[in-house]
Amino acid sequence: MKALWRFVVPVLACCLPHISAYAEIVNATVTDQSGKPVNNAIVSAYSLSKQNLPPVSPEKTIIVDQINKEFVQHVTPIQVGTAISFPNHDQIRHHVYSLSPAKNFEIPLYKGIPAEPIAFEQEGVVVLGCNIHDRMSAYIVVIDSPYFAKTEDQGSASLILPPGEYELHFWHKDADEQSTNSKQSIKMTAGQIGNISVKLNLKSSWSSERASLLIQNRGRYR
Numbered sequence: 001m002k003a004l005w006r007f008v009v010p011v012l013a014c015c016l017p018h019i020s021a022y023a024e025i026v027n028a029t030v031t032d033q034s035g036k037p038v039n040n041a042i043v044s045a046y047s048l049s050k051q052n053l054p055p056v057s058p059e060k061t062i063i064v065d066q067i068n069k070e071f072v073q074h075v076t077p078i079q080v081g082t083a084i085s086f087p088n089h090d091q092i093r094h095h096v097y098s099l100s101p102a103k104n105f106e107i108p109l110y111k112g113i114p115a116e117p118i119a120f121e122q123e124g125v126v127v128l129g130c131n132i133h134d135r136m137s138a139y140i141v142v143i144d145s146p147y148f149a150k151t152e153d154q155g156s157a158s159l160i161l162p163p164g165e166y167e168l169h170f171w172h173k174d175a176d177e178q179s180t181n182s183k184q185s186i187k188m189t190a191g192q193i194g195n196i197s198v199k200l201n202l203k204s205s206w207s208s209e210r211a212s213l214l215i216q217n218r219g220r221y222r
Contacts, residue, residue, distance in 0.1 A: 024188035026159040028196040030151050030170065037155025038200060040075040041172040042141050044148035048185055049164030056146030058082040061117050064128075064138065066094050071128060071138030075173065080144045083117040095131035102126050102142055125171070139173055163190050174202040 026045065030038040047053055058079035065072040066088045078084070088094050088111050097106035102124025107114050109132070120126065123144040130136035141148075147166075149157035165187045186194060 024161045024163060024190070024192050024194070026161060026168070026186075026188070026194040026196060028149075028151070028157050028159075028168075028170075028198065030155045030157075030172070030198050030200060032200055032202045035199075037151075037153065038172060038202065039151050039153050039155060041151040041155070041157070041170060041200070042075070042077045042143075042148060043151070043157050043159065043196075044077070044143045044145055044169050044171075045159055045161055045166040046145050046147075046169065047164055048167055053162055053164065058146070061085055063087060064140070066090055066096075066130075066136075069130075069133050069136055071136060073138070075139045075141065075150060077141045077143055077148050077150055078120060079146050079148075080123055080142055081119070081121060082142075083119040084140065085113065085117040087113045092132075094133065094136070096128060097131055098126050098128050098140075100124065100126040103140070106131075125173075141171055161188055163188055168196070170198055170200070172200055172202065174204070176201045176203045 026043075028043045030041045030043075032038050056079075058081040061083045062076070062078065063085050064076055066086065067090065069090065069092075076084070086096050086107060090111070093109040093111050095106065095109045098104060102122045103118070103120050103126045105118055107118075120140060120142045123142050126140040126142060128136075128138040128140065147159050147161055149159050151157040165185060167185050188194060
């Protein structure tokens with residue numbers, strides 16, 4: 001995902017018995033350095049094939065809510081061109097902002113539903129914060145591809161891909177430097193299943209989030 005990705009990691013795809021003449025499934029399992037499943041990791045696929053793939057339009061608008069002084073969801077992958085509405089369902093006001101290069105914006109103090117959603121037109125990772133509640137943070141991962149998924153509690157995610165060649169990228173907010181600067185291409189033909197196992201080296205979640213927000217916020221509001 002170009003330089004804005006935190007990392008991409010090598011993966012291997014292996015072919016299993018025929019299941020479909022039209023769809024290829026890539027199953028990914030992500031673990032940390034101790035072998036524990038990793039949730040909220042993003043896997044995305046970028047086509048390397050010369051054939052034209054059918055266009056897939058981004059969702060028009062999705063929701064990232066604010067409940068109990070938290071963003072819901074904490075990590076949200078979206079396709080380039082998607083807009084996000086940031087409703088505030090708390091009984092107190094929030095001030096949502098991001099100073100990330102992929103999207104710099106702020107929604108001043110408000111409750112309820114803002115008048116306009118925010119459009120995300122540039123690929124990259126957008127770190128969200130609240131100017132009033134420092135512990136609030138979230139991540140919008142803007143992807144220039146329609147093929148992506150987020151891992152769940154068991155560290156698993158699946159992609160459905162048309163036949164072709166792809167480059168698979170992985171992202172997680174807590175990846176350290178040992179998880180960077182590598183990538184792998186795979187080729188999927190009709191009726192294949194790709195099984196992928198990836199091990200990531202993760203830093204402390206608290207230190208990673210605080211560092212991102214402090215860098216953004218330095219000299220901005222206080």
